[in-house]
Each structure stands twice: as structure tokens, then as C-alpha cells.
Amino acid sequence: MLPLLLALAPHVERLPVWLTLSWLACAAGAYARARWRRPGLPPQRAGKLGAALRLLESRTLKLLLALAGVAGVLLQYGTVIGPSGGIALLVFLSGVKLLELEGPRDRLALLFVGCFLLTARFLDAQGLPTAAWMTLAALSLVAGMAAVQNPTAPWREHGALAAKLMLLGLPVALLLFLLFPRISGPLWSLPHPNAARTGLSDIMAPGRISRLIQSDELVFRAEFAGAQPDSSALYWRGPVLWDFDGFAWRIDHPLPAVPPVASVRGAPTHYSVTLEPHQRPVLLGMPEHPPEVTPPIQSRLGPDLHWQMREPAAHRLRYEADAWLDFSLDPELTPGRRARALALPDGGNPRARALARDWRQRLGNDAAIVEAALTMIRTQGYAYTLTPPTLGADAVDEFLFATRRGFCEHYAGAFVFLMRAAGTPARVVTGYQGGELNPLGRYWIIRGRDAHAWAEVWLAGRGWVRTDPTAAVAPFRVERGIQAALPAGERVGGGVILDGAWMRPLALGWDLVNNHWNQWVLGYNQERQRQFLARLAPWLTHGGGIFWGLGAGAGLLALAALWRLWPRGAGGQSDPASRAYARFCARLARRGLARSAAETPEAYARRVADQRPDLALAVDHITALYLALRYGGQGAAKDLHQAVKRFRPS
Amino acid sequence: MPPLANVLAQLDAIVLGKPHQTRLAVACLLARGHLLIEDAPGVGKTTLAHALARTLGLDFHRIQFTSGLLPADILGAAIYDRDSAGFRFHPGPIFAQVILADEINRASPKAQSALLEAMEEGQVSIEGETRPLPVPFFVIATQNPGDQIGAFPLPESQLDRFLFRIRLGYPDPAAERALLQGEDRRDLLARLPAVLTPETFMEHQRAAQQVHVADALLDYIQALLAASRQDTRFAAGLSPRAGLGLLRAARAWAWLAGHAYVQPEDVQAVLPALAPHRLFPATGHSGGEDWAARTLLETPIP
Numbered sequence: 006m007l008p009l010l011l012a013l014a015p016h017v018e019r020l021p022v023w024l025t026l027s028w029l030a031c032a033a034g035a036y037a038r039a040r041w042r043r044p045g046l047p048p049q050r051a052g053k054l055g056a057a058l059r060l061l062e063s064r065t066l067k068l069l070l071a072l073a074g075v076a077g078v079l080l081q082y083g084t085v086i087g088p089s090g091g092i093a094l095l096v097f098l099s100g101v102k103l104l105e106l107e108g109p110r111d112r113l114a115l116l117f118v119g120c121f122l123l124t125a126r127f128l129d130a131q132g133l134p135t136a137a138w139m140t141l142a143a144l145s146l147v148a149g150m151a152a153v154q155n156p157t158a159p160w161r162e163h164g165a166l167a168a169k170l171m172l173l174g175l176p177v178a179l180l181l182f183l184l185f186p187r188i189s190g191p192l193w194s195l196p197h198p199n200a201a202r203t204g205l206s207d208i209m210a211p212g213r214i215s216r217l218i219q220s221d222e223l224v225f226r227a228e229f230a231g232a233q234p235d236s237s238a239l240y241w242r243g244p245v246l247w248d249f250d251g252f253a254w255r256i257d258h259p260l261p262a263v264p265p266v267a268s269v270r271g272a273p274t275h276y277s278v279t280l281e282p283h284q285r286p287v288l289l290g291m292p293e294h295p296p297e298v299t300p301p302i303q304s305r306l307g308p309d310l311h312w313q314m315r316e317p318a319a320h321r322l323r324y325e326a327d328a329w330l331d332f333s334l335d336p337e338l339t340p341g342r343r344a345r346a347l348a349l350p351d352g353g354n355p356r357a358r359a360l361a362r363d364w365r366q367r368l369g370n371d372a373a374i375v376e377a378a379l380t381m382i383r384t385q386g387y388a389y390t391l392t393p394p395t396l397g398a399d400a401v402d403e404f405l406f407a408t409r410r411g412f413c414e415h416y417a418g419a420f421v422f423l424m425r426a427a428g429t430p431a432r433v434v435t436g437y438q439g440g441e442l443n444p445l446g447r448y449w450i451i452r453g454r455d456a457h458a459w460a461e462v463w464l465a466g467r468g469w470v471r472t473d474p475t476a477a478v479a480p481f482r483v484e485r486g487i488q489a490a491l492p493a494g495e496r497v498g499g500g501v502i503l504d505g506a507w508m509r510p511l512a513l514g515w516d517l518v519n520n521h522w523n524q525w526v527l528g529y530n531q532e533r534q535r536q537f538l539a540r541l542a543p544w545l546t547h548g549g550g551i552f553w554g555l556g557a558g559a560g561l562l563a564l565a566a567l568w569r570l571w572p573r574g575a576g577g578q579s580d581p582a583s584r585a586y587a588r589f590c591a592r593l594a595r596r597g598l599a600r601s602a603a604e605t606p607e608a609y610a611r612r613v614a615d616q617r618p619d620l621a622l623a624v625d626h627i628t629a630l631y632l633a634l635r636y637g638g639q640g641a642a643k644d645l646h647q648a649v650k651r652f653r654p655s
Numbered sequence: 656m657p658p659l660a661n662v663l664a665q666l667d668a669i670v671l672g673k674p675h676q677t678r679l680a681v682a683c684l685l686a687r688g689h690l691l692i693e694d695a696p697g698v699g700k701t702t703l704a705h706a707l708a709r710t711l712g713l714d715f716h717r718i719q720f721t722s723g724l725l726p727a728d729i730l731g732a733a734i735y736d737r738d739s740a741g742f743r744f745h746p747g748p749i750f751a752q753v754i755l756a757d758e759i760n761r762a763s764p765k766a767q768s769a770l771l772e773a774m775e776e777g778q779v780s781i782e783g784e785t786r787p788l789p790v791p792f793f794v795i796a797t798q799n800p801g802d803q804i805g806a807f808p809l810p811e812s813q814l815d816r817f818l819f820r821i822r823l824g825y826p827d828p829a830a831e832r833a834l835l836q837g838e839d840r841r842d843l844l845a846r847l848p849a850v851l852t853p854e855t856f857m858e859h860q861r862a863a864q865q866v867h868v869a870d871a872l873l874d875y876i877q878a879l880l881a882a883s884r885q886d887t888r889f890a891a892g893l894s895p896r897a898g899l900g901l902l903r904a905a906r907a908w909a910w911l912a913g914h915a916y917v918q919p920e921d922v923q924a925v926l927p928a929l930a931p932h933r934l935f936p937a938t939g940h941s942g943g944e945d946w947a948a949r950t951l952l953e954t955p956i957p
Contacts, residue, residue, distance in 0.1 A: 580871070602955030605919040636869045637916035 021081050024097055027074070031100035038062075038104065070101045092125050112153045119146050133522045144171060180558045183537065209246050209254040209414050209435055209458055223281050224437065224455070226520055228448040230275040236439045238330060240459065240471065241451060243436035245309040249425075251350040252400060254418055254433045265308045266336070267468075269329035277325040279523055308342075309432070309469075310334065323523075333468040338430060346430030346463060354401040354422065361426030371429040371464050375472055378423050382416065382477045385409070389479035416474040417458040430463035434471070443513045443520075450516055581642040582634040589627055589649045593620075596654045606632055623652055657913030658859060659685075661850050662710050669706040669843060670699050670823075672830025678911060679821050679928050680707060680795075684856075685863045685907035688818020688900060689774050689794040691759075691932065696799070698823045704755040704795040705844050711856050712849030713752035713791070718770075720762035726769035730779050744781065749773055752789045752853065756796040760806045770794070771813050791857060811935065818900050819928035863910035864903065868917045874957040875919050876901055879926070882954040883934060889947070890937045897933050904929055919956045926951060 037057070060066055074097035082090035099118050106112060123142055126135065147167035148160070155163075227241075246254040306312045338346070349358075364374045386409055393411045396403045401422045404415050411419075417433050424431035438457035440449040459473040538554075590600045593613060600609045610628040614621035630645040659681060666677040680703060683690045692700045701717065708715035718729060731747030748754070749770070756770055773779045774794050778787045796817065799806065814820070826834060837843075851859075876898060884892025893901075902917075904925040909917045927948035934947040 583871075603953050605923055605956065607918065607920045608923075632918055633916075635871045636918050637867060638869055639915070 021077075021093070023077065024074075024081075024093055027070075028096060028100035031070070031103050035103035035106060039106070067101055067104055070104075071098060074098060074101065092122065095122060095125075109153045113150065116146055116149050116153070119149075133519055136522075136526075140171075144168060147171060177562060180555070180562075183534070184555045184558060209418065209433060222453045224451050224453060225278050225280040226448050226450055226523075227276055227278045227440070230277075233442065233447065234274065234330075236442070239439050239449070240434075240457075241437040241440075241455075242310060242312070242434060244434075245307070245311045245461075246433040246435060247309075247345050249349060249418075249422065251353050254421075260307045260309055260311070260342075263308050265306060265310055265334060267332050267334045268336070269332040271329065271331045273327035273329045275325070275327050277323065279520070280322040280324075308335070335463065335468045336466070338463055343430055343463075346432055347425050347428065349422065349425050354399045354426075356399075356402045356406055357419070357423055358426045360405075361423050361428075364423075365427045371462065374424065374427045374429055375462055375464075375470075378420055379472070379474060379477045382420070382474050387411070387416075387478045389413075389475065413475040414458045416478060417460050420460045420472070420474040424460070424462050432461050432469075434459050434461055443516055448520060580635065582631055582645055585642070585645045585649045586627075586631045586635070589631075589652060592649075592652060592654055593624075617654070620654055623648075627652060657911060658862075659851075659911060663911070665710050665847070665850055666703070666706050669840065669847070670703050671834050671837075672826040673699070673703075673823055676821050676823055677703065678908075679819055679925070682904060682907040682911055682925065683819040683928075684711075684791070684793050685860055685910060686818060686900070686903040687791070687860060688904065689796070689816060691796050691798060691814070691817035691820040692823060693798045693800050693820055694823045698825060699840075700795075700797045700823060701755060701757070702840050702844065703823070704753060706847060707793075707795070708753035709844060709847040710850050711753075712852050713793070713856075714789075715753045715755070716748040716751035717755040717757060718748045719757045720759050720766065722761060722763060724762045724766040726766055729766060729769050730773070730781050733782055744784075744786075746786075749779065750786075750789060752791055752793060754792075754794045756794055758799060759796040760798045760808050762807065764807055764810075767807065767809065767813065770796075771816055774816055791853065791860070811933075814932045815894060815896060817932065818904060819925070820932040821928050859910070863907045866906045866909045866917055867915065868902065868906065871957065872905075872917050872919065872922070873902075875922060876905075878957055879922070879951055879954050883930070883951060886950065888937055888950060890935045893930065893933055897929065901925065901929055923952060 075094065078090050078094045078097065082093060084090040095118060099115060099122070102111065102115055102118075106115070120143075123139060123146065126139065144164070144167050147170055148163040151163040151166045152158075152160070225241075244256060246256055248255050248257040335342075361374075364377050368374050368377060388410045389412065390410050391412060393404075393415060394408045396408070401419050404411050405419055405423075421431040421433050435456070435458045437451050437455045438459070440451040440455050442449055457475070459471060459475065461469045462472050463469050586606070590609075593600070596617070598613050598616060604612075606628045610621075610624050613624045617624075627645065627648050630640055630648055633639040634642060634645055662681060663674070663678060666681070667674050670677055680690055684707065692703070694700060704717075705715060707713075718724075727747065729747050729749050731745050731750065733742040733744045735741075736743040754770075759767060759770070769779075773788060774792075777790075777792055778785055780786075798809070825831070879901070880893050880898045883889055886892075901922065905917050905921045908925050909921040912921065914921065930951055931947040934951075936947075
């Protein structure tokens with residue numbers, strides 16, 4: 006029962022409470038049954054206990070329980086197949102099965118169900134703690150199987166046996182892990198029920214990103230080859246929002262799939278990203294310019310550098326890219342795109358429009374208007390907060406002239422609104438900014454709370470220029486990260502763990518371990534395998550090399566097994582002394598003095614000495630060495646080996 | 656000098672020209688087995704048995720088996736004693752350390768089985784009372800070969816109780832000449848000194864069973880047993896008791912030869928004395944005297 010408990014425990018977080026409770030109830034019943042009942046006999050106890058036991062025995066109860074479980078799972082999940090319903094049903098039925106454990110067959114069946122449920126856990130989680138837990142659970146399952154076969158031995162013995170078996174299996178597992186051809190992409194696509202993860206969306210409305218900010222969830226890790234860029238330069242670009250409906254920014258229709266028009270300057274920055282599954286077909290990166298990506302991902306880069314995948318990233322994704330930080334995008338703006346970058350809803354926010362018109366008339370040129378807006382935000386008492394007051398219908402007006410308290414989405418939205426009202430093409434860009442550098446592993450950790458929104462304005466001759474109004478009001482946000490920018494009372498909740506000064510190295514160290522696990526174990530994909538094999542043995546990567554490698558490995562293991570299992574003594578060749586002696590006999594046989602199989606070594610030696618007195622000394626010596634080794638357990642095989650080596654009868 | 660070399664030397668001075676047989680006899684005794692000598696009368700069976708007993712300092716009884724022999728004649732009987740007004744046990748000739756059971760196949764099966772039970776158990780039960788036999792207890796039985804009128808050949812199951820069956824055979828001419836020229840054996844035997852005490856000999860018995868046996872040698876013994884059981888030319892294979900006996904005998908032989916460990920040679924040396932009286936040809940096969948041993952010795956040494 007214990008192994009099953011261990012195998013099931015991780016599922017609990019995903020299972021409804023009633024299921025967990027009923028499983029535990031079944032387990033308790035099974036325990037009571039095992040405790041008070043002699044197997045194979047009807048319960049003989051009188052009184053309440055006896056009645057309870059008889060109830061546990063009854064077929065009807067089990068049938069009813071099973072039916073109730075199926076019904077419950079159906080109600081909960083709407084299905085009894087698939088990763089959620091199926092597992093829930095299996096868990097439930099394993100509990101009911103506990104009630105009728107009878108003999109090794111039932112126990113084994115239950116243990117195998119446990120194995121299945123154990124692997125099923127990997128559908129949900131593949132982290133390091135999960136793996137460690139699974140190892141423990143697998144160990145207990147194997148020990149359980151050993152216990153089924155040999156019920157009298159103590160548990161410690163079973164544990165030791167299980168550990169030994171698993172250690173023996175390790176080489177095979179390693180070989181298969183390293184060499185077995187990796188399948189690119191998942192074997193089957195499982196719908197993920199827990200899609201409600203936070204992440205960037207195609208819509209930016211007040212409050213959306215700030216909800217994201219509350220999340221400590223890891224979004225991706227990034228590692229730079231060479232020098233670490235400054236935190237303020239790290240604008241991880243996500244969806245570009247073009248369209249405003251008076252309340253929210255969104256993408257009404259995607260841009261046509263044409264490559265971006267851009268010119269780059271300087272050397273690219275090379276970096277790699279390990280992206281957590283995030284359910285949005287957005288590749289995060291710093292594609293200020295189209296990155297060169299390895300391995301090729303089914304993705305496209307829009308003309309606004311909005312980098313999109315075909316499918317949501319349902320699995321952890323690792324890629325490497327080159328990005329140019331110094332570039333200019335769209336030196337010419339097509340009329341259509343220009344119109345889209347200036348479009349505003351017909352009515353609403355009159356004061357902001359008036360202000361923008363005023364700027365246009367007074368200043369005339371786009372760059373000056375941008376400067377004016379940033380100056381306004383910098384100097385007119387605006388504040389950065391995660392808990393802005395609720396805004397009404399004319400949200401931009403209210404924010405700009407009344408509340409003056411907002412978050413990056415407020416600033417970016419209002420800023421782009423002002424620009425468009427003033428006739429300067431502008432758009433909102435969402436993504437992540439900054440991140441936390443893990444000094445242990447020299448890589449950046451980007452979490453939900455690093456989500457950010459900023460603006461881009463199009464200036465003649467320069468193309469799209471990134472303008473971050475949030476940086477104007479709260480420069481800390483960009484320079485030192487989100488935690489520094491917020492007033493002390495509003496720091497993000499996840500910081501409770503991470504902000505304890507003494508905990509910090511620990512947390513960062515743990516993240517480093519996790520990162521390596523992700524990179525080298527979970528992220529061991531086709532590409533990584535190819536790289537690894539190329540370093541190990543280049544020929545392995547060509548053609549069927551990998552299969553040859555696998556075959557050779559399997560062959561080696563089979564040979565080792567054969568060597569181990571070959572009946573000793575029967576062939577006579579497994580013993581080093583016998584092998585040496587056989588060589589010696591073969592040499593004499595070539596001189597016409599073959600030994601018959603039934604001839605004792607001494608008799609043989611006498612016969613040889615009779616016919617070849619010249620060899621007598623050497624033959625006697627070798628025979629004595631061999632006899633002592635093989636039958637006396639004395640002497641060293643080496644001596645015999647050398648003596649036979651020197652023995653060259655003419 | 657190998658252990659017991661002086662014993663062997665003294666025996667060979669009495670039983671002329673039969674060093675292998677005397678050595679087998681001593682090995683059989685060392686392995687705590689009983690010896691069956693099958694040969695014509697007058698080839699020195701009694702002399703060998705007598706010489707063995709004298710040399711090892713053991714007391715010796717000879718029982719002549721005849722068709723009229725009763726178990727009580729072997730074991731002894733309780734006889735009324737008028738002085739003590741009670742029955743007193745008169746031990747039979749079996750209460751000696753070395754018994755020469757002469758012409759065992761002439762006695763009735765009843766008398767035979769009395770002896771054979773004593774051999775197996777190391778004790779006798781007479782009138783409800785168990786009496787231990789002396790230690791060491793060693794039976795040398797002789798049997799006339801061939802089918803003679805009025806003989807009861809020992810059944811196969813009882814032959815198995817004898818560790819070795821040997822044949823003395825006629826002496827070769829040189830030994831015969833020495834025998835003819837030499838002193839009367841009976842006088843020689845009477846003057847024969849004990850080379851060992853029974854205690855020393857029992858220590859040798861213990862030591863012999865400590866001789867190292869490697870797995871490879873056990874493999875060989877098992878191969879021999881398997882061959883005897885699988886070979887269709889034999890009616891039945893060697894019993895586990897025979898296997899244990901083979902190991903004991905091989906150890907004893909190795910001890911006599913001064914080997915530190917048992918070698919296949921030792922096994923092969925004792926096999927012809929151990930196997931033939933336990934193995935019989937299946938119908939349609941008939942070999943000579945040494946047929947069974949020859950067949951077994953074809954078994955490859957692993």
C-alpha cells in the first residue's frame with residue numbers, strides 16, 4: 006500500500022478533494038481488513054467490528070463504490086478518458102482494488118497500476134523535485150514487487166534489492182536516454198487543462214498586466230554569450246498592439262506575413278532562451294531584429310517584429326538566437342500601416358485630444374511632441390503604482406488629468422493615445438523588461454512580474470523608435486526592476502521568499518540547479534543530442550550511426566548478461582586458469598600430443614613426458630601451476646598465463 | 656613423506672606386489688567406508704585384512720559365513736547366567752574394530768542383513784537393547800566370484816553399502832617368487848608391530864576429510880554422476896550416497912598421496928573401486944570386469 010501511496014501522492018494536487026478522501030477511506034478500510042481478517046476465510050468476528058468487516062467484504066459495496074467513482078469522475082471531468090479523467094478514475098479504482106487485495110496476483114496488478122500512474126505524473130510536471138520524488142516512488146514500487154515475491158523477508162532487504170536493481174538498470178536507462186533517437190515535438194498532443202496560466206495576451210486593458218505582475222511564475226530564462234547586457238537594455242519583445250477601441254489595446258487583425266524592413270548596425274548579441282510553456286503562440290526574445298534561431302521553430306516574424314509560433318508553447322522550448330540591438334525598422338511607413346498607427350476611435354477623451362492638437366500646432370515636429378509628452382509625465386506629478394484608481398469611460402483623460410497614478414500599461418496606452426491624437430504614428434508593445442541575473446549561473450530569470458508595456462513612435466528618417474513613458478515616471482522600473490519602482494507597501498507578494506536576504510543565495514542556487522535540469526535533461530532534444538553525439542563520437546551523427554550506437558550498446562549489454570549467465574564450468578572456458586590450460590593443450594595438440602577430454606592433467610603430463618622428455622620440465626611446471634590454481638585455489642593466474650606464453654614446443 | 660607412508664610400506668611387505676590394492680584398502684578405511692574383496696580363495700584376502708588390523712593397532716575378528724550362520728552368531732546373544740541369576744550378554748564377533756566377513760555370499764540373506772545393518776548404523780540392536788560398535792568400525796567382506804551353487808549373491812542395494820569393491824588377483828611372477836621364498840605369512844603377521852594407535856588413525860580420518868575441494872572438482876564429480884545417470888548403457892545411475900562416497904574416497908586418496916587438494920587424478924584413482932559394483936549394464940550390454948569404470952572414465956573433465 007505504501008508504494009502506491011507514494012506513487013499517487015503527487016497527483017493529489019490535481020485531483021478533486023472528494024477523490025483523495027475516498028481513496029484514503031478505501032485504504033483505511035483495506036488496512037482494517039488486512040489487520041483483522043485471516044485471508045481466505047470469511048470474517049469470524051462478532052459484533053460491530055465483524056459487521057463492518059463483512060460489509061467491507063461484500064461484493065455489492067465494491068460494485069457500488071466503483072460505479073460511484075465512475076459517476077463522480079464523469080461529473081467532475083465530463084469524461085473518463087484522457088489525462089485528467091482517466092487518471093482520476095484509475096486513482097479511484099486503485100483505492101477500491103485495495104479493498105479486495107487477495108494474493109500476489111492482485112498485489113502485482115495494483116503495483117503495475119502504480120507504475121502507470123507514476124509515469125502519468127510526468128504529463129503534468131517534469132521538474133527536479135518531481136523527478137526526485139518519482140525515483141523514491143519507483144524504488145518503493147520495485148521493493149513492493151520484491152515483497153510480493155518474497156513476503157517473509159524484511160522490508161530493508163526489499164529496499165536494498167530494489168535499489169540494486171534500479172542501479173543495474175541505470176546504464177541501460179542512460180544509454181537509451183543519450184542515444185535513443187529523440188522525437189522532435191511531442192508524440193501525441195495532449196490538451197492541457199491547466200491553460201489558465203498567466204502570460205502576455207493580445208489585449209492590453211487597464212489591469213491586465215498588473216495582474217501578471219503579481220505572479221512570481223517563471224516565464225523564461227535567458228543566457229547571453231559574452232558580456233551581460235545592462236538590465237535597462239533588456240526589452241523582451243512580445244505582441245505589438247496596434248488597435249485601440251477606447252478602452253483596450255489589441256490586435257484586430259495580424260499584419261501580413263512579410264519580412265520586416267530593417268537595417269542593422271554593429272555585431273549581434275547571441276543568446277539562448279529556455280521558454281516555459283506559456284500557452285500563447287509568442288516567442289519571447291529580443292528580436293529587435295530578426296534573430297537567427299536554432300533549432301528551427303515553426304514561427305514567423307511579423308513586419309512589426311512580433312515573433313509568433315504556429316502553436317502555443319505547450320512544452321518547454323529552448324532556442325538560441327542572434328539579435329541586433331542597434332537597428333532601424335521601417336524607414337518608410339506604408340500608407341495603410343501609417344493609417345493604422347494613427348487610428349483612434351471616433352469619440353472620447355476630449356481633453357487628451359485637445360492637448361495633443363495643441364502640441365501639434367505649437368511644436369509641429371514629431372520628435373518635439375514625443376519630448377513634450379515625456380516631459381509632462383516626468384514633471385506633472387505622475388506616480389507609478391500597482392493599484393491605480395478605477396477609471397471610467399474616458400480612461401485616458403481621467404488618468405492624465407485627474408488620477409495621475411498608474412502602471413506601465415496606463416502610461417504606454419495614454420502615451421500612444423496622445424501621439425496618435427497629435428498625428429504621430431505610434432503603437433503599444435508588450436513584453437518583459439529586465440529580469441533577475443542569477444550570478445551563480447550567469448543567466449537571467451524572467452518572471453511574470455517583469456511584464457511590461459512600452460510605446461513605439463515612428464519618426465521620419467529614424468523609423469520606429471522605442472519610447473518608454475514608464476521610464477519617465479519611474480526610471481527605477483527600467484533600471485533596477487519592478488521591485489525598486491514600486492512604493493514599499495506594494496512590493497510583489499512572491500518577494501516574501503525571495504527577498505529574505507539570507508534566503509536569496511539559496512533561491513538562486515536552486516534556480517541554477519533547475520536551469521541545468523531543464524537544459525540538459527528535459528531540454529535534451531534532437532539538437533542537443535546531435536551536439537552531444539558530435540562531441541562524443543562524430544561518426545554517430547551520420548546516417549544510421551545512432552542506431553549502430555544503440556545496437557552496439559545493446560549488444561554490449563547482452564554480452565555482459567551472457568557472460569554473467571553463462572553456465573560456469575560446463576564450457577570450461579569461463580575460468581582464466583582453464584583458458585590458459587586449454588591454450589597449452591592446443592599447443593601440444595599441434596605437436597601431435599592432443600589431450601583427451603577425460604584425461605587428467607597429470608596423466609596427460611606423464612604421457613607427454615614419455616614421448617617428449619625434452620618438454621617434461623615445462624609441462625610438469627605448467628601442470629602443477631594449473632592444478633594448484635584450478636583445484637587448490639592457490640597461486641596466481643598470471644604465473645600460469647606467463648608460463649603458457651613462454652611454452653613453445655617445437 | 657606422505658602421511659601413512661609407513662603403514663603402506665608395512666602392508667606392502669606382507670601383501671606382496673599389490674601396492675594399489677593395499678592403498679585402496681587404507682583409503683577406504685580412511686574414508687570410513689567398508690571394503691568388499693571379490694576374489695578366488697587363497698589370494699591373500701585374509702592376510703590383507705589381518706595385516707591392516709595389526710598395523711593400525713586395531714582388534715580383529717574373522718567371521719566365516721556359512722549357510723547355517725544365524726544373526727546371533729554374528730551379533731551375540733544374552734545367555735542365562737546361573738551365578739548372577741540373570742541374562743548376561745555375550746557379545747558376538749562383530750564387536751571388533753576390524754571384521755573380516757569371509758565368503759559373505761554363502762550365508763543366508765538373514766545373516767547377511769544382520770551384518771549389513773551393523774555396517775550402516777554403527778550399532779546393533781539385540782533383544783531391544785542398542786549397543787554401540789567399536790570405533791573405528793571397519794568391515795572387510797570377501798565374496799567368491801561367479802555363480803556358485805548354494806550362494807546368495809548380495810543384492811544391489813546392499814552392495815551400495817560397501818564403499819569399495821576390489822580384486823586382489825594373482826601376484827605377478829616376481830612377487831610370487833618373493834612370496835615362495837619368504838617366511839610364512841602367518842608367522843610374519845604374528846610378529847607384526849602396530850605402526851599407529853587407533854586414535855592417531857582417527858585423526859588421519861578427520862584430516863583427510865579436510866582436504867581442499869575446489870568447485871571445479873565438484874563439477875567433475877557431478878559430471879561423473881550425471882554421466883552415470885544419463886548413459887543409457889547403465890541400468891541405473893550412481894546414487895547420491897555413491898556421490899558422497901566418491902568425494903570422501905577421493906579426499907582420502909589425496910591425503911594418502913600427500914596432495915594439498917583433491918585433483919581429478921584422485922577421483923579417477925578411486926572410481927574403478929567405487930563404481931563397478933553399483934553400476935550394472937542395461938539389457939543387451941555386457942562388458943568385462945572394468946567395463947563400468949572404463950565407460951565412466953570417458954567423461955570429460957570440466
